[in-house]
Amino acid sequence: MVVYQVGDVVKMKKGHPCGSNEWEITRTGMDFGLKCLGCSRFVLVPRPKFEKAVRGIVSKTDTTRGQ
Template sequence: MYSIGEKIYTKKNHACGKNEWEVKRIGADIKLVCTNCQREIMLPKRELDKKIIKKD
């Protein structure tokens, strides 16, 4: 389960070089914001579950 404000780390780095994201919105899709460059993405929960390595 994800919660707003939680930090998530992905297996692959983002184009900016960081792999740390912050959860901003939860719904049918989960909105993430890169903690380095502030890029926002939205992913379905099932897809996100496959891409993360750990949560804080």
């Protein structure tokens, strides 16, 4: 099971109409809040749809910061 965190950058299977397919996670839970890195558009995606559409994590946030 992959753990997604706020601030992670993920690559999706389908591209956004702006041409980018990389998204930054801004919210996790039942829905995922995603911000397009190409045009800064914000969308909410239900968890099952997100987990099916994600191709992989491009970069992870540093979880050891602040300790």
